[in-house]
Amino acid sequence: MSKGDATRQAVIDQAVEIAGRLGVAGLTIGTLASATEMSKSGLYAHFRSKEALQLAVLASAREHFVDQVIRPALSAPRGEQRVRVLFERWLTTSSSGAAGCLFVSAATEFDDQPGAVRDQLVRDHWDLAESLAQVYRSGAKDGAFRDDLAPEQFAHDLHGLMLAHFHAYRLLRDPAAETRTRYAFERLMQSLLTTA
Amino acid sequence: MSKGDATRQAVIDQAVEIAGRLGVAGLTIGTLASATEMSKSGLYAHFRSKEALQLAVLASAREHFVDQVIRPALSAPRGEQRVRVLFERWLTTSSSGAAGCLFVSAATEFDDQPGAVRDQLVRDHWDLAESLAQVYRSGAKDGAFRDDLAPEQFAHDLHGLMLAHFHAYRLLRDPAAETRTRYAFERLMQSLLTTA
DNA sequence: GCGTCCGGAGCACGATCGTGCTATTCATGT
DNA sequence: ACATGAATAGCACGATCGTGCTCCGGACGC
Numbered sequence: 001m002s003k004g005d006a007t008r009q010a011v012i013d014q015a016v017e018i019a020g021r022l023g024v025a026g027l028t029i030g031t032l033a034s035a036t037e038m039s040k041s042g043l044y045a046h047f048r049s050k051e052a053l054q055l056a057v058l059a060s061a062r063e064h065f066v067d068q069v070i071r072p073a074l075s076a077p078r079g080e081q082r083v084r085v086l087f088e089r090w091l092t093t094s095s096s097g098a099a100g101c102l103f104v105s106a107a108t109e110f111d112d113q114p115g116a117v118r119d120q121l122v123r124d125h126w127d128l129a130e131s132l133a134q135v136y137r138s139g140a141k142d143g144a145f146r147d148d149l150a151p152e153q154f155a156h157d158l159h160g161l162m163l164a165h166f167h168a169y170r171l172l173r174d175p176a177a178e179t180r181t182r183y184a185f186e187r188l189m190q191s192l193l194t195t196a
Numbered sequence: 197m198s199k200g201d202a203t204r205q206a207v208i209d210q211a212v213e214i215a216g217r218l219g220v221a222g223l224t225i226g227t228l229a230s231a232t233e234m235s236k237s238g239l240y241a242h243f244r245s246k247e248a249l250q251l252a253v254l255a256s257a258r259e260h261f262v263d264q265v266i267r268p269a270l271s272a273p274r275g276e277q278r279v280r281v282l283f284e285r286w287l288t289t290s291s292s293g294a295a296g297c298l299f300v301s302a303a304t305e306f307d308d309q310p311g312a313v314r315d316q317l318v319r320d321h322w323d324l325a326e327s328l329a330q331v332y333r334s335g336a337k338d339g340a341f342r343d344d345l346a347p348e349q350f351a352h353d354l355h356g357l358m359l360a361h362f363h364a365y366r367l368l369r370d371p372a373a374e375t376r377t378r379y380a381f382e383r384l385m386q387s388l389l390t391t392a
Numbered sequence: 393g394c395g396t397c398c399g400g401a402g403c404a405c406g407a408t409c410g411t412g413c414t415a416t417t418c419a420t421g422t
Numbered sequence: 423a424c425a426t427g428a429a430t431a432g433c434a435c436g437a438t439c440g441t442g443c444t445c446c447g448g449a450c451g452c
Contacts, residue, residue: 108363112217
């Protein structure tokens with residue numbers, strides 16, 4: 001990795017951090033330049049447009065999310081355990097850092113703004129939903145979960161849980177957010193398990 | 197109502213519409229001026245700062261939401277019916293217009309940006325949560341709902357349902373969004389009712 | 393060790409941001 | 423009908439936005 005790639009990566013890391021706080025749309029070339037202590041033009045040369053920068057940020061966050069949440073879940077035993085690991089990782093990763101929340105805020109910022117960023121977000125979300133559904137499917141095949149529930153419905157429900165968590169946690173700073181979310185998760189699990 | 201108040205209201209209506217599309221932060225004086233076919237300064241005179249404009253937009257949206265969702269629910273019979281009216285109204289109001297989504301997008305845009313707007317959003321959310329909890333409480337007192345569930349948990353869960361709906365509906369344009377949300381709602385209701 | 397080439401700075405651009413001040417036009421009460 | 427005050431336009435401001443040059447210095451291959 002030559003010098004250019006190194007600083008490029010450092011810039012992206014900083015950009016992810018800022019986008020986590022101010023939102024992907026709130027991430028501006030100027031603020032990013034001063035945060036990285038570079039000139040605007042020097043920074044801009046790495047990404048040839050702001051859109052490319054935003055896409056790079058999204059890609060980095062996605063990678064982080066897969067590493068920290070999806071992969072650990074997939075290496076856990078199928079069924080209940082896998083779902084629990086997924087949930088737990090998702091919860092802690094997003095509480096501590098930026099990866100999880102970033103997609104949530106980006107989704108609402110771009111939901112009515114056509115373009116490459118929006119398209120990427122839509123793809124990412126479908127990928128995530130499919131991963132969630134697959135986690136359910138594999139468990140249902142073993143008989144651990146009810147088979148009269150659409151896996152996509154599980155994905156939808158779990159996603160809703162996390163969204164509610166983010167809102168309570170980030171906007172309201174509600175200390176009870178995690179407790180509430182955990183409780184809701186337990187009820188969801190209870191309604192899915194065949195061994196009730 | 198003199199002329200000034202009339203145009204001020206018209207401006208706010210337009211602002212709500214724009215904020216529903218571009219987000220509260222995306223609402224800019226310039227775009228609002230050209231949308232209302234007024235000069236920036238002429239428009240700006242009504243609100244003495246951008247923050248005041250944003251607060252006015254929020255107030256208008258809140259009023260609309262209370263009229264279209266909360267009040268109809270409160271005039272329905274307590275218990276299951278009231279919850280159903282609330283849910284139904286919430287769903288249709290936000291699908292058609294701007295009121296519902298506006299708070300969702302505003303919440304994520306300002307969740308890390310201190311200021312009067314954020315404070316107002318937090319207040320609004322607590323008010324909403326309290327209203328939802330109260331709807332549950334009144335039903336539980338009649339014995340329609342389980343009494344071993346915290347009303348605040350119900351508020352949290354229902355809110356999560358709506359958030360998931362907005363994401364699926366606005367970002368993904370998922371035609372199945374409403375079906376999924378309705379299904380999730382039915383399962384929520386089933387788990388609450390004592391007459392199961 | 394040197395020449396090449398890339399990473400980055402300096403500077404500038406038009407546009408748009410939020411915000412003022414100063415007129416001017418219009419409505420409104422008497 | 424006229425005076426008065428409110429409502430709106432014109433114009434300007436500094437700042438910052440995204441985007442382009444050009445040009446230099448230092449890293450890297452030979």
